[in-house]
Amino acid sequence: MKLQLALDRLTREECIQILNDTQEAIDIIEIGTGVIKEYGMPIVREIRGLYPSKLIMADMKTCDAGRHEAIQAFDAGADIITVMAFSSKLTILETLKVAKEYGKRIMVDLLEVDSRDKIAELQELDVDLVSLHVGKDKQQEKGDFNTDLFSLVKGYDFEVTVAGGINLTTLPSIVKEKPDTVIVGSAITKAENPYDVATKMKQILNQ
Numbered sequence: 040m041k042l043q044l045a046l047d048r049l050t051r052e053e054c055i056q057i058l059n060d061t062q063e064a065i066d067i068i069e070i071g072t073g074v075i076k077e078y079g080m081p082i083v084r085e086i087r088g089l090y091p092s093k094l095i096m097a098d099m100k101t102c103d104a105g106r107h108e109a110i111q112a113f114d115a116g117a118d119i120i121t122v123m124a125f126s127s128k129l130t131i132l133e134t135l136k137v138a139k140e141y142g143k144r145i146m147v148d149l150l151e152v153d154s155r156d157k158i159a160e161l162q163e164l165d166v167d168l169v170s171l172h173v174g175k176d177k178q179q180e181k182g183d184f185n186t187d188l189f190s191l192v193k194g195y196d197f198e199v200t201v202a203g204g205i206n207l208t209t210l211p212s213i214v215k216e217k218p219d220t221v222i223v224g225s226a227i228t229k230a231e232n233p234y235d236v237a238t239k240m241k242q243i244l245n246q
């Protein structure tokens with residue numbers, strides 16, 4: 040199981056420092072939506088330059104103008120970009136097409152999706168990577184990621200990632216459901232010792 044570190048609500052300098060501290064424990068670097076909004080594609084280029092062989096996901100949360108945004112992020116060095124599930128089919132198809140041209144991938148973010156019809160539609164579009172995700176704001180109301188969410192994609196053939204307030208306490212029950220990748224932001228980035236938390240999480244994922 041892979042560990043993806045989400046860099047959110049951080050300055051450029053904090054991102055670089057946390058990556059420097061945790062690089063050995065993490066498999067995928069996620070450059071968060073807020074960080075991208077603050078610094079744009081230059082920070083994707085910079086992190087690509089610093090970590091040439093790490094997988095990088097740009098959390099673009101694209102919902103329109105799919106071709107343009109996908110080209111922006113892949114040109115900057117991203118390996119994976121996020122596209123929102125509620126986007127039009129054309130947006131999803133366009134980003135999939137660009138990803139194929141670049142030999143890269145899109146991850147469809149299932150934020151706020153609760154219908155299996157939508158999941159069936161995504162499978163028909165040939166989406167192969169999805170993210171079960173409880174958003175930052177929703178976490179205040181519904182709590183952190185809950186394993187009930189796995190039922191949404193049960194029986195479908197996706198590579199599944201999970202995200203939403205996951206921490207060292209909740210990780211063991213999530214791991215039992217065997218997601219392909221666990222995305223963790225705050226539990227690592229806001230920890231007193233990010234290396235320590237990332238290493239402990241990676242050990243749990245490796246068990």
Ligand SMILES: O=C([C@H](O)CO)[C@H](O)[C@H](O)COP(=O)(O)O
Nearest residue numbers: 045072202203204205223224225
């Ligand atoms: O995608 C995310 C969120 O929408 C903010 O942009 C986060 O990267 C994701 O939720 C992981 O972060 P934590 O919830 O802090 O673990």
